[in-house]
Amino acid sequence: MSIYTPTIGLEIHAELKTKTKMFCNSKNDPDEKSPNVNICPVCMGHPGTLPTINKEAVRHVLKVGTALGGELATNTYFDRKNYFYPDLPKGYQVSQYKNPLVSGGTLKDVLVTRIHLEEDTARSSHETGNTSLVDFNRAGIPLMELVTEPVIKSGKQASDFARELRLLLRSLEAGEANMEKGEMRVEANVSISDSDSLGTKVEIKNLNSLKAVEQAVAFEIGRQEDVLKRGEQVLQETRGWDENKQITFPQRIKEESQDYRYFPEPDLPRLDISDIPEFSLERLKSEISELPWEKRSRYADVYGIKDEDIEALVQDKKLGTLFEEATEKFADDKNMIQTAANYITSDLVGILKRGKKASQEISMTSESFCELMLMIKEGTVSSRGAKDVLSVLAIEGGDAKSVGEGLGLIQKSNEDELKLVVSNIISSHKDVVEDYKAGKESALQYLVGQAMKETKGSANPQILQKLFKELL
């Protein structure tokens, strides 16, 4: 055990999904590939232009705050954060300093300090030959910033928190939070201490995957331990994460905190949240559908699904939808719901992995999936055959019955037809029949096997067994 206790706080920025930008009517399109098309005089900071507040963005943040049990501001205003950088056309960023939209709240037992709303900056890219390019499509996109209390203790806990926030944003349809696309960006403040007071804080920036969050924080804790064990001091600085070398590296030393000269944005009115009906707590609550943690409890308590299977269903939208539709279709049949969960989380996930496909590429409809589950129940297809049908359905689509027929996997369950086969086997295997009548149970299995052979494996073995018992 280390004598040092790590303390981690997170600052997470997430772009919000809205039609237009935070303060103007330019399109908010994170997928736009051509640079500088979604811009206008407002987000380009032309003199004399006036911003207006995007209510959709405010509502997203208030919903996140409501889901986390935070306190919503009764009124708020925006501040100007002044600094110079080429990605900031106005020379200031409109943000919230003293009056965040949300104060407090909890996610995965981690206390949230605040959630506020601001605008994103432009995207700059540094080309070869001393050239830098700036794309202003991103400038002014609504950006939510969530700050946690310094209560996280490990890299794993930090990445678990970020994963849960991503899931919440997606479930509220507030944002896609794809980290590889920069839609969610995590900064971690890491310090270690062997006493009750906190140690020197190091800020790790530009963590662009959940894995990077976990690994960078874990590395940084170890690095700081080594520094202190050598009798040296941890420097207060900003560090980056080198994915290839798996190390953090110094970016800049913080000598003093930068003075942003915050002051209230004079071009925007105060936002009286409590006077706006669509921002009322009741209204917000009514618009929030089942939250991820509520879904987890329902799957466990009502259907008895295993934890790791629940996670696969909750984290993946397509798999979750297939399962949800199965729960509706088979409402009271818990066995069927369990079967559906197994086929999704084990067989279907395996098929996707082998085919190197994402779940969004699944061609199978929920109806077709439920049809296949029913075919298993009714014995029209064996559980072995069902896996083959599922492979085809998942990639090519179609309806389960036709695919099963096409693959020759439909089992004969017609008793009259099978009775004929069974009586033929009985009359041609007199000695085995005698063995069975003398109490040899395995003789029955042999007879069923003979009948399966006779029907080239197309008969339902359960039906055959039943018929043999009846006829003997």
Ligand SMILES: [Zn+2]
């Ligand atoms: Zn604009």
